[in-house]
Amino acid sequence: MSLADEMFQAVMDASPLSAAMFGLPGWDDQLEDLSVEGEQAVRARIADILERAETSDEDPVTLAVIRHQGRALIDRTDARLVEHTVAQGLTAPVNGLLMIATKVDVSQRLDKFPVYIRQAAQRLRDTDRKPLQRHVEAGVERVQAFLDSPAQPWEGDHSAEIRAAVVEFRDQLASITDGRSDEHAGLCWLPEGVENYRKLARNYTTTSRTPEELHQLGLDVIASLREEYAEIGSKLWGTSDVPEIFRRLRTELLWDNEDQMVENAKEAIARAEAEAPNWFGRMPKADCEVRLVDEAGRSTAPIAFYMPAAQDGSRPGIYWLNPLGATERSRTLSEVTAFHEAVPGHHYQVSIAAETEMHPMRKFAFIEAYLEGWGLYTERLADEMGLYSSDEQRLGMLGLDAMRAGRLVVDTGIHAFGWSRQKAIDYLRENTVMAEPEIISEIDRYIEVPGQALAYMVGRLEILRIRGEAEQRMGERFDVRAFHDLVVGSGAVPLSTLDQIVTEWSDAP
Known part of the structure; x- marks a missing residue:
């Protein structure tokens, strides 16, 4: 063996x-x-x-x-x-x-x-x-x-x-x-908590970045996103005032009912599947379905999550939506979440790797910086692919960017710097367009899963850096379809290993 x-x-x-x-x-x-x-x-x-x-x-x-x-x-x-x-x-x-x-x-x-x-x-x-x-x-x-x-x-x-x-x-x-x-609320208040959190941060990001560095990275990304909010807000509503843009996103663009939310997700996934062959050389064999979380599980389930297809074909990939509080949620987050969780996000990533001949250790490794980094990478890739149906939905893309950057700030704040639960809630309320139920749900998740929230933005930024360096090395030889096939076809790997894989590929004659 x-x-x-x-x-x-x-x-x-x-x-x-x-x-x-x-x-x-x-x-x-x-x-x-x-x-x-x-x-x-x-x-x-x-x-x-x-x-x-x-x-x-x-x-x-x-x-x-x-x-x-x-x-x-x-x-x-x-x-x-x-x-x-x-x-x-x-x-x-x-x-x-x-x-x-x-x-x-x-x-x-x-x-x-x-x-x-x-x-x-x-x-x-x-x-x-x-x-x-x-x-x-x-x-x-x-x-x-x-x-x-x-x-x-x-x-x-x-x-x-x-x-x-x-x-x-x-x-x-x-x-x-x-x-x-x-x-x-944080690990830092528990025995060995500070050292345990540093180890968890290392595991979840697959980098040597310290909690202090991760905290500052989040602050920097939040600051840069405000410029993008102002740009799209000016075009859409004639205002570059970020607090006003946040107010409108929270109060004016909400779902009328949960059926609307489900149909919008299905339409977004269908568009993504139609465009995907221009960006991927290989598509998964497994289908992806949209389903609602059952009523009993809605109070504790995440707002949305993906469950992989069964290997024997008995179950498709499932994009689960939690309709709890749907009419209090911004509809601008619908498309970006579908692209992240389903197509071309986790569904493509997990299903394509599972359909390769790699060892199961490679197919089914759970390395969040790669897995969630890819999901967040595809949110911006969807913009390249022209998948967002409106500037409103592109604001949703910025909204989730802000959430993930905010996670770097509040996760480290809670577990390394002793922030209270309320201080973390207040930070997300001020710097994201998340609805109040989402903010509370997210903060409680970060408290109970220390470090996991760090993986998303760190992973996305690393994948973007790796792609950018490959494009620079290869010039006209760079094929985005081949790059995506390589990344998802390699299975979940630490980010430094992904860098080595792509470097070898891009250096090959």
Whole structure:
């Protein structure tokens, strides 16, 4: 067995539900072991593989992926995130499990649910790292909504045991009355928090940039975006006053209903698919569908997210939309989000890599700076492709740029510099056009997933730099279709490795 085989097996053993989301066979009856002993066993296994990687003769790109995946898993284990992540979507162990169970086949692992849920409760019981108190309350509300609902089809014959375990988890969570205050939202307020955050920042960005450097990068990008807002605002509304442009975007361009939001997303994806052959030499075989998040999951699900197609063809790629608060949201964010999450963003990126002959370690590596960097890169690529239907929608492109730049500021602010939750909310309110429900949802996500928000803008800027340098080296030989095929066909890799791949390609005669 190669090191790539070993690492892939270890990563999927540590997160069997990731295999389920990719439709990979072999882990259908498994769930993650959340116990301290289980985590430490995985950590030791990964550390052994990393030690042997130092003298391995695997190809350099695969080794770079192995090292990143192993180091990231160890650092996230050491940060003990499972002990204080209780509210948000897929990242909170119990709420994430209940959310995923409605979207993938869990029938063969239902007997593992009670053990997993009780392990999560045990970790909360024994920890010295308290969750945010408001997240405790949100987590209780979410699991109570599950308990108040009728048994769902996915629960099968195990409903009584699963719900009994959820009751125990709810009671354990509800017993926490001394959770962290909003003033102490970040990792820096927890034991080893400052060092853990630096490691997470390194893993999520795949760079050596410090929290201080990332914070300043966000401030600089926010400042430059104001110039673009003024330019488009002058053309569209005759005003270059950025606060006035923000006001109009927040109050005048909202959805009338959720059906409008869905239809607009479908139309944007159809346009992108029609234009894609001029920008990509290879298109994915898997289709991409737009679906609404079910009502039970809307209070904790992200506003939009992508789920990859199953490898056996049983499920297409799915662009999930959360219609919660649709009439309070700017419709200008619709097209840019569809391009990021679906076409030519994550759907092309994940599906094309999955359809190659690469080792599974390369196909399914989770390297956010590459994955989310590509998604954000395609938001601007869509402008090159002429996909935005109006200047209003191009303002939406700037809106998401500002959100991602703002993430650099507030994520580092919260976790490295001790910002309060309210200070982070106020910063996004002043510097983005996000609606209030989105701002609150985003800030709570950043609190519970430290460092992940850093990946987007860092990844996009690196991909743009790599492309620009290739264009300069190649001149008229540069083919954007070939460049895009190379980037998505290489699978998820650290950004420095992507730079090496593209440099070798562009230097070839």
